[in-house]
Amino acid sequence: MADKFGSTSKRSSKDYLAFLDGLRAIAILSVVFYHLYGDRLPNGFLGVDVFFVISGFVVSYTVSRRYRGQSAFHFVLEFYARRFTRIMPALLLCLLVSALATFLFVPDAWLSTSISKTASSAFVGLSNIFLARGTDYFSPVTEFNPFTHTWSLGVEEQFYIVFPLLFFPWVTGPRGKRFSALVYGALAIASVAIWFHLLAANPLHAFYMPYARFWQLACGILCFQLVSRIGELTGFERHCNLAATIALIGLLATFALDFGKDSHGLENLAAVVCTTVLIGCLYYLGSDRAPHFAVLEIKPVRFVGWISYSLYLWHWPVFVIARWTIGIETTATKLAALLVAVAFSLGSYFWIETPTRRLRLLRTAPDIAVVALFLAVIAAAFFGFKLMGDNRYEIALSTVMRNRGEWYGTSPDTSPQLPGCVVVTETAEEAQFFTKGGCPGDGHNETLFVLGDSHAGAYIPLLKRFTLETGIRTVVVSTAGCPFLSLNLRRDTEPTCAHATTAGAAYIAKVAKPRDVLFLPSLRLTRLSLQWAAGSDSNTENSEQEREQAVKNAIDQLTHLSKAGLSIVFEGPKPIFRASAFRCSDWFNSMNPSCTNGFDIDRKLIENLRSPILKGYAEISAALPNIHVWDPLPTLCPQVTCSAFRNGHPLFFDGDHVTAYANSLLLENFVSEIESTISKDQAARFGM
Known part of the structure; x- marks a missing residue:
């Protein structure tokens, strides 16, 4: 979800995989629509599962292309420098603005008890850990918490701690490729087994914890590792076209169908499998051999994919603050909230995300300096949040x-x-x-x-x-x-x-x-x-x-x-x-x-x-x-x-x-x- 790199295929002539932005567009629109009309798209929240698979695929491909024979230490350091540059500027701004809006408009109550701790945890990528202690994603409390959505960013940030260490062998040679694939495969199997167990034993941990979500990100990694090795198989094109078509239909159906309370995670499995098959086949085929998927690559669809990270960041706090203030029950208020969220997203994309990625200082500075800089920025942002919290009674507009x-x-x-x-x-x-x-x-x-x-x-x-x-x-x-x-x-x-x-x-x-x-x-x-x-x-x-x-x-x-x-x-x-x-x-x-x-x-x-x-x-x-x-x-x-x-x-x-x-x-x-x-x-x- 936090990824919008210029993805490239294994063929040097296709440096940009436009269909990935199309998939991001589908994922973010399903999430946003679910948060506005959950009864009409009961599984729209599975767009987050789709994002996890996409993220696993994209970071794998991106770091494999960028490897230039550096040591493991510098490989990991470069990865973190790029991750900080990509994720943190827009995230920190969103957290601070959302916190200010919360302190202005939201009074202390049972309904808002988890807001402050969720926010403070989000600054350090641990909001999912906090929410796993007792906050059901589908409870009323989460609908009034402007930071609930940061749980998925927490999962990804925790995943990024281990990803470069386990992926580094892949870039070192054939034996390393086999080792990395085997490790990710084994961990994915262990993760999905843990997830199945937790669905009944501890549903909150099954939903929020990184070890229960690891298999979804690992599916994206394994998808890349597999398709980058299969080469041009005779007759595979026809089967891949059929599989991709079925996968896309299956994914859309998974969003729309209500699997019921006793689904035992079937909807999550369906979303991840369909996304993995779809990415793998479209990556293998390329747009010239899959023309019927051209809708994923048209510019308006790709644009939604480009701003998907910002839209994910901003839509939820805007919806929640609207719920606390004017309400978000009518068509008019839903539309107003959506327009405000889109406006913030566009501002974030054009004025924060894009300029930061292109900033010459960050592109040329040593990776260790970039990492140190962002750690300092995170600390400063957290201090600003605490300062607002300490003065919340003075800045509040709420009469309560x-x-x-x-x-x-x-x-x-x-x-x-x-x-x-x-x-x-x-x-x-x-x-x-x-x-x-x-x-x-x-x-x-x-x-x-x-x-x-x-x-x-x-x-x-x-x-x-x-x-x-x-x-x-x-x-x-x-x-x-x-x-x-x-x-x-x-x-x-x-x-x-x-x-x-x-x-x-x-x-x-x-x-x-x-x-x-x-x-x-x-x-x-x-x-x-x-x-x-x-x-x-x-x-x-x-x-x-x-x-x-x-x-x-x-x-x-x-x-x-x-x-x-x-x-x-x-x-x-x-x-x-x-x-x-x-x-x-x-x-x-x-x-x-x-x-x-x-x-x-x-x-x-x-x-x-x-x-x-x-x-x-x-x-x-x-x-x-x-x-x-x-x-x-x-x-x-x-x-x-x-x-x-x-x-x-x-x-x-x-x-x-x-x-x-x-x-x-x-x-x-x-x-x-x-x-x-x-x-x-x-x-x-x-x-x-």
Whole structure:
């Protein structure tokens, strides 16, 4: 993908293989079309596999032609000097501009958590390694990360570490040719075997890791090594024409067909095999003996191939920034994003790529000096990226970032009303602990345990202030994204979540003592929106039988906690919204289609959605003692219409998580509820 050398055939009369640019054009157009209309071209992303094969072929042919009898050291050094010259100028510029756009327009959120680390990894060619740790290429997070596409460049850059070392024997003579071909063949077989194993064992590694992609690049190398040795075989021309025709049709069909989830990598194999056969046959035939492939060599097609590297670099960050701002759902916004991407690509090709390759200084300087220069440039670019990151709050245009104190679930560990008092925070594997320190306390022996999903985490500002004001220690136990006792049977019995919630409850049962309080905030309504997409009112409800079983399960899980003397406080379901406030609060994103449903919702609808949950609470309370409900709804929605904002201040970060500002509004009522719960249950225990 990073290659657009003036490729030449083994025949000196054909110094330029125009069909390779035609294949690049097919590959890049399939990738771009997939990123705009993935449902219409389900395997368009396989254009990257095509690029890998082309890259393997081109670098093999190019370095074999450039060998002039130099030592292995100088052979490798020259290779790296040319690779740096070819790849780095356009890449570094794209990374810096994309980073600046990200810091300007993209707020911190779950949807953007992987952006910064992906970007910093991309500067050193390791973004694929970072993404392999847990970011699925087909997940929503990747669609909002402007640096996701650099994974393929990482694979190639890591491949380039070993390529010249293994290829050098090829240029040294016949024995070296056999050795190099055997080594690449053996490694290709090992790589494809590892890839097949990882498809089931670790799909992320199968997708991102260089050892799982090596076979695709090796196919290009082996293709060159084979066709450069076969010579003019009698009768081979007719077979090669037929094979190339079938391969081209097969490649296009592979892009268009949906192989399904259980394809076991068949589509990747098909794309690589078709590309390898096509390159090998067209290289052997030449345009004079394959006239029906002339479409690959016409100038407009070749031009797309020439700019394919720049277009690959720029199309994705442009699409992603558009997704964060104006949206990219309509035909008009897709076209606008495409035109901007093409404009950046043309600028990169004509003003960065081409002038750099032709720069006399780089062409005449010693290879070691060129390598050293680019290493220094990479370091300088990375420093520039870090400098922008360190000042991202100052340069951000996003109101969320500029007013982060109101939006994010963070708060200072002190309070002006309590001079000298601080919240001491400790974090362990099982929980996070907040205690009051630095000033005289009230001598409370009780502990407030908080068990729940990310909605428990959204109350951190409130919980810290609660500890400061009451002196009651707070222990927050996260259930790893799973609601605790959602009263939705399917969610509560899902194996992964059942394990997380059971482990959290077991930890609290082990360390809690009588008179402690257990607060259970979690999302118990079905979301009307997601951070990455507009929602609808199609709420998935339990049947009455399922609801009753979910309540019975909740009683069973809470019985041992109730018998241990804990007071249990459920959170009354909060309002939920059809759009994410953090994505829609600025002039540059307010018209995004994900924001069209707005930030207002009828309170009657919320009451109807809450009704089965509140009914479940009542049934649990009838079965167990010391069950209470703290309801934030009256504070968050005092009117007939619930809003995600109040007087310009955000109450909700996305469609259902409260902001730090909302925490401040809820604090007084929450403190009163917990203190009242402790007093009532203590009085009941002693018969007062």
